[in-house]
Amino acid sequence: MNIEIQPISERIGLKITSVDNANILKLDLESIINLFKSYGVLLFRGFATNTEIFKEFSNLLSTDFIDYAGGAFARRVINGDKTLLSVNDYQFEIKLHGEMYYQKTIPLMVWFFCAHPASEAGETTVCDGRQFFNEVSSSTKKLFSQKKLKFTISMSKEDWQRKYQTEDLSKLEEICRNNYTHLKVNADKSIIIEYICPAIIPSSCGKYQVFINSLLPTKQLNPKILNFDDDSEIPDDVIAELNEVAERITTNIVWQKGDILMIDNTRVLHGRRAFADEKRDIYIRLCAPAFSA
Template sequence: MHEVSAQLHAESFSETFGQKIINTENENISIVDLDKESIINLFRSHRLLLFRGFEADVETFTKFTDELSTNFMDYTGGVFKRRVINNNSTVLSVNDFKDEIKLHGEMYYQKNLPKMLWFFCAHPASEDGATIVCDGKRFFNELSNSLKELFSRKKLRFHGHLDKDVWIKRYKTEDLSVLEQICKSNDTQLRVNGDESIDLYYISSAIHPSKNGEDMVFINSLLPGKVIAPESISFDDGSEIDNQIMSELNEIAERITIEINWHKGDILMIDNSSVMHGRRSFTDDKRDIYIRLCSPAFAY
């Protein structure tokens, strides 16, 4: 741990990424009064920041994130149900269900995805329910040479079949022409069936170059997709992503996963281009975590 100021300390999550910004002494300091340039520089270096020990509610969370972010998204096209908080369509609850969600990049099943994520802990679970994170650069480096070669040759193909009432909720429109435009902007192939159900097809790489172009990053929606809807994902040539492949990926994921056990008022800032996230299962109905999807309001 090293001192950032008289009241704040920074503590590393790991050798490769992540910092905790901890308010240890000053109960009166507000998170919105922290030096924004210092936060930006830390984020550029570490790609994941956890702010802990600050008095924060959803209004404070919204104000703080507004000052560092732009291009907020309302989760149009997202696969989970998310409750709107405080009538703000860009502040959403993530507690649709209580099962584990494996490591993934947010919305990597479409082209238009958030570059940055914010999480806020309104109320932690009494036990379990940790958010999990991992460094996508390290994940790529841990892949066997055969998997690195495989993912460099083959992309992922996502397929979804949605009944009319489902796609209306997911895409927030009843107008097929609007839906067609949304899909076109996301490089998603759309097929409308006779009953107005739809089939969607999207192709994306499982690996991506880092922002500086010096590293490769494993970040995608493969791991949870194979659990939640295994028939929806294959390679782009139609071949199966078999159990041997998934076994290696899941072994790496568990080995390099970092758990974040929430404290009330915690705020988490994540680079969605290189850091994957997920969560452990939980049973506590009072667990209440919010998310915002956006882009950085600074060069990054």
């Protein structure tokens, strides 16, 4: 198998390229696992892939796939498989974030597959949360060590039934308990949920601090639902600093058809650039690694 391995960028990840359109299922899994543990992001390019091969390859390295119930965005199910979703229902920019960091239960690993790239723009963005932490000012580090993030969301009965994919209130109560989310049910069955979490967490190995959360896209798209846990507002200058750091250390993944991207969701933030091409089609799978961290 003729393989080239090089950094995705000077900042992050590895790109594993097949020179001869090889079968990705023939890659040595132990080598892939070791590279993933070291780099946190792997981009596979030039292999013979399609949607089914993507599923088979991700199945070899992953477990506990989830269906995005409770997720923030509408996502189209692909080929009837609720663990295979399109991320193209919206075309605007989405700022760097950890996947589903507005609840306790998160996917530890995220996969992307490029079924069809945009003719221009629409890059997926990635950033190492350890580097992000190191780049943030000492005053902002101190602020986030003293205060946690609080998400407060109001939803109509119809909205929460659609978001959590259930009409059963007891099932919703169970979901919220499992996610350490405070639930208030109103007389008309509308709800208010509150979830509190840190913006900075220890790395899975315990050696580093990692800035990884859903702060930036929430402040971008729905700013009123996010404050500190004491209900004080996150200062504008702090948001500006985080956006400046994010833009400075972000790497753009310029998609090619058939690309597969493997991301450690405990360490690496991701997002995407805006795009206009309606033919862009990127799929996502959310899961845990089938190997020890």
